[in-house]
Amino acid sequence: MANISLSDLTFSWADGTPVFDGLAAVLGPGHVGLVGSNGAGKSTLLRLIVGDLASGRGSITAPERLGYLRQDLGLAAGQRVDQVLGIDGIRAALHRVESGAGTEADFETIGAAWDVEERAIALLGRLGLHYVADSARQLDRRLETLSGGETVLLGLVAELLREPEALLLDEPTNNLDQVARQRLYEVIGQFGGTVLTVSHDRELLDRMHTIAELRQGEIRLFGGNFTDYERIIAAEQEAARAAVRDAKGDVRRQARELVDTYVKLERRKRYGQKMWDTKREPKIVMGERKRQAQVSAGKLRNNHIEKLDTAKDQLQQAQELIRDDRAIRVDLPDTRLYPGQEVLELEQVELACGPTVSLRITGPERIALTGRNGIGKTTLLRAVAAAEPRVPWRLLPQRLDLFDEELTVFQNVAAAAPHVTAERIRGQLARFLFRGTDADVAAAALSGGERLRAALAMLLLADPAPKLLLLDEPTNNLDLPSLEHLTQALAGFEGALLVVSHDPRFLDEIGATRRVELTPEGLVE
CATH class of the missing domain: 3.40.50.300 (P-loop containing nucleotide triphosphate hydrolases)
Incomplete structure (x- = not known):
């Protein structure tokens, strides 16, 4: 199974909005779930890998044969199933050859794909797309006769027919019912190449071997499935919150000690001034004592200021480990209905x-x-x-x-x-x-x-x-x-x-x- 390697990957949108700056990671082998908040760049990364977008700097190393199931398939109404699968030309050539009207060009079109209809029908059946009694007619169905979930499954069949070495999936379980999801899980689980899946489907992510988290322009890999990932993040967040509590306590303690230091220094200053005013000692002695007191006070003050600054830095570092991911806040209007209305x-x-x-x-x-x-x-x-x-x-x-x-x-x-x-x-x-x-x-x-x-x-x-x-x-x-x-x-x-x-x-x-x-x-x- 081949890896997908990212090296110094940099990408910005046309308006200058940066997405990645020096992103580096190795994804695979095996089945990898790519997670992250909306807007983190998950779909953008898939598009960069398959070449839909061009990076500004860096390189991507990926298998030559990539399958890519888009979040929005962008299919046009009126298309037949075989057109979506990309086998309509081969089917037409096969039928001409079978009828005895085949040409040399038809044989070139078919190549080694003599069983493409059988493979397509078998894959459609594995994913539950077999509502037409005559299996051959399944490939002639029009796209508008399919539901949104069936269209997603059809897109997956189209990619699998190309026999990719790696499969990139962008929200593959959207619109799928439970039966269809289970079929999709099984088909993906049996895929022998590298799988990179963007999904918010917990059950699908729990079938992954590795979780790759895309956050703040960087990828971090977690061994295990999504449940393992959540457990690690939860433990890290608990430790981070404890560190913040400790750091806040240290800041308060250092602030109090700094105040105490200022009080002590002010007392010494008043005492020294009193000694100077009463001239109880020779002037040269009192001057030297005043100078030493000022040096000592400066060192003491600076020492406590430095400790307070250090405590504040540690607090900031601890707070940066606390996740504050942006999430929508929904205020529903006052729309009360009464029982029986x-x-x-x-x-x-x-x-x-x-x-x-x-x-x-x-x-x-x-x-x-x-x-x-x-x-x-x-x-x-x-x-x-x-x-x-x-x-x-x-x-x-x-x-x-x-x-x-x-x-x-x-x-x-x-x-x-x-x-x-x-x-x-x-x-x-x-x-x-x-x-x-x-x-x-x-x-x-x-x-x-x-x-x-x-x-x-x-x-x-x-x-x-x-x-x-x-x-x-x-x-x-x-x-x-x-x-x-x-x-x-x-x-x-x-x-x-x-x-x-x-x-x-x-x-x-x-x-x-x-x-x-x-x-x-x-x-x-």
Whole structure:
């Protein structure tokens, strides 16, 4: 298994914003989980490794055959599965050869890939993408017939078909249900080359051999999985907090001793002045005694000042070891609903994807909507929105396609809240880590995590304030501290929630006590 080596890697964005300055690390062999807060540069690093971005200085040594599953696959509607997999040309040549109409160019196109259809169909099956009875027709499916989770799995199949030596994965479990996640875990676990995974999925990270933490432009490696990493960090933070407590105590002690020293010196000064005034000793003797006292006082004062400065330096060093990672702070508006208050009623609504559903929401209910990938959960959320709920509502779409891409973050939020002052909008955006000029970046330039933060800000500042939140995979792309704050905020929300999520822990923590599963026959409580 090959390593990925970084040497003196330096990169800045076009506007001069630095990301890396002299980054050096060796990643692999084996399966490596790359963690770090949103904005640390994880996705940027993957793009540098695969050559999507060019570094300003330094070098990257990586295997020649790299597989790269992007966070945003950027696939166009209308494509067939075989086109996404990059085997449509080979398939066409194979079919011409099989029909007896093959040319020399067809044989060149096929090369050694005579079994590419079989391999593709087998991989699709391993990842659960086998909903078409005729397996050969699986490769002719259109992209728009796939869910977001199925599209992610399809992207992984496309990379595996290229037989890479190393596999780079950027949030591979986004939008995947539990069954699909387990299949993905197994496929990744069986991959024999180096794997570098950017993820906030704890279960996937617990299957890694090494954790690489990207923090403040540097990479630190931890042997073991994510649980081992958390245990080490927790122990280090406890030791750092103890060091800060000790250092603060030392600063207070040195400050008191310095004050005591000044008091003693002032007493000596008054005594010496009294002796001088009464002229009890010869003038030359008193002068020499005064000079020696001044030298001694200076040394004593400087000694205590130096000790205090040293204690302050040690305190600063100890405080720098305390992690204060930026995380979003969510203030949900006053959106109280009362028990029994009618929010929504769907009666025998036929979804475009097939099932016929009925759903009633009353009061501040918290409903978790589950179901396998492709069953129509996102379609159901849209049906709920189209049914015109009886209270103000907002939808957070899975694809986060609610922005005018040419407008800035601030302008997009302002458009959703026309009666809210610019000062309040900027204050709210700051709580979502869009501070100062960060709020004036065009939506098209935002990363996945930034888009989610901006979307949440739009949602919560909407006018009127929503009493029903429809959330489609809200935890995708959030770093772990931000996920914790979002969870706390939703747990305190006094309106109604209808949440699509494949994260059981998140659903438990936001208090989703009512669970409904979407099946081909409809909703099952």
